[in-house]
Amino acid sequence: MEYSARNQLKGKITSVELGAVMANIKIEVTEPNVITAVITKESAERLGLKEGDDVAAIIKSTEVIVGK
Amino acid sequence: MEYSARNQLKGKITSVELGAVMANIKIEVTEPNVITAVITKESAERLGLKEGDDVAAIIKSTEVIVGK
Amino acid sequence: MEYSARNQLKGKITSVELGAVMANIKIEVTEPNVITAVITKESAERLGLKEGDDVAAIIKSTEVIVGK
Amino acid sequence: MEYSARNQLKGKITSVELGAVMANIKIEVTEPNVITAVITKESAERLGLKEGDDVAAIIKSTEVIVGK
Amino acid sequence: MEYSARNQLKGKITSVELGAVMANIKIEVTEPNVITAVITKESAERLGLKEGDDVAAIIKSTEVIVGK
Amino acid sequence: MEYSARNQLKGKITSVELGAVMANIKIEVTEPNVITAVITKESAERLGLKEGDDVAAIIKSTEVIVGK
Incomplete structure (x- = not known):
């Protein structure tokens, strides 16, 4: 499955x-x-998240505020 | 002013x-x-945003989904 | 990849x-x-969304308001 | 009062x-x-929510991610 | 129906x-x-919104950022 | 820094x-x-929030629901 939320930061x-x-x-x-x-x-x-796991942070574009 | 939303990515x-x-x-x-x-x-x-501007993307932590 | 946002409604x-x-x-x-x-x-x-497509609506639990 | 958030799922x-x-x-x-x-x-x-209550889940359309 | 989102500003x-x-x-x-x-x-x-209407701005508490 | 989220209520x-x-x-x-x-x-x-502090409540416009 592919998602409409395109902001995906790996970390x-x-x-x-x-x-x-x-x-x-x-x-x-x-x-x-x-x-x-x-x-x-x-x-x-459920995801068994723990230190050292490779994950992605996913953010919908309408949630992003821009500061300048 | 300092903000509670700590996720600030510069770009x-x-x-x-x-x-x-x-x-x-x-x-x-x-x-x-x-x-x-x-x-x-x-x-x-209002912010006069244009290509090449140095800005920050600010995101509240409750808006982030984790994928693993 | 599996996601922390568990609300997934198929339609x-x-x-x-x-x-x-x-x-x-x-x-x-x-x-x-x-x-x-x-x-x-x-x-x-990008997803090529069109009438008749089978998709899922994904919603983070912090975004849901309860009415009673 | 009627609301702009039209996504209301009864349950x-x-x-x-x-x-x-x-x-x-x-x-x-x-x-x-x-x-x-x-x-x-x-x-x-405040709403006195408890098992068995008939409620509605209300979601603003900008909060929904589409997966395909 | 009463809502869990308690922030309601009339205007x-x-x-x-x-x-x-x-x-x-x-x-x-x-x-x-x-x-x-x-x-x-x-x-x-659908709500027929127009200048002069008395309305409420409703905001879920998880969406509010605090600046100090 | 100035922010795209213009809804700022002082309190x-x-x-x-x-x-x-x-x-x-x-x-x-x-x-x-x-x-x-x-x-x-x-x-x-981190912000040292306590009773009596002068702060601002900041809300992105896409998070606001309108009730009429």
Whole structure:
């Protein structure tokens, strides 16, 4: 399956922090850029996310703000 | 002013396409990664966005999907 | 690749309407439910979306509002 | 009051899980489709959400990603 | 029906601008604050939005960024 | 730096509630309007958010739903 959300940044997970409902995932996309993703704890567990995993950060273009 | 949205990727605009209401902005954040941002045409005009501008793509962490 | 966004509703496209920058896609997920997705025109064209296509509507759980 | 967000899927709550700040709500919209909504704990409590409640999952069209 | 999205700012529409797919709606919520909402053209037409209408701007709390 | 997200409502924080991963921030923007923002706990701590702080609630226009 291919997705309409074209912004896909590849990186490596540097930390996973689980709360009761949400999880905070840090993804180093290109040194020194780190993307923080907040997803549900159950998705983090279902995907088995852990430090060192190769993942992609996917972002719909309508969610991006531009600063100049 | 400092912002709670910590995901800020610096890059250069490679194209600006204006529609009637929305605008599509391409930002090369790190070769070969390009981020597409869709913002209102009026914001694109207010910021005077044009090819070659140094900008930042700002994304709230709750908007990021993780793919593995 | 598997995704953290678990809300995936399968359906069939019933209409594609292209604007200058954005595109409005109607997806019949289960009769009589229709989901409207607004994506960039370029993503609609890249995926070659057209009436009758089998697709999935994918929604991150933080984007869902509950009404009771 | 009528809303601009037209995507409204009716269903029944199958689970409510409360964290410190957020709550994870499962809504069976049409068998076997389940929508996960993450809302604040205070909204879940204010609406008195519980298993078996008839609710609607409301989603703005700009939040929907299309997979094909 | 009551909604989990509790941020509801009441105001008056000061302009409606229609594109091919999207519409830009300006809502004066409290002088001199103006909220811009971008919704689909079809929703703007379905609700019959026009200058002077009393409306509410509804925003899910996960969408709000804090600047200090 | 100037931002494409033009919706900026100024207000004062009336409460900060920290969870394990997320934080719930109440901002009184104009009496009696209160905006709830859910951000990561780490952003709340990084900005040192506390009751009485003067802040801005920033919202991208594509995130606003209109009710009439």
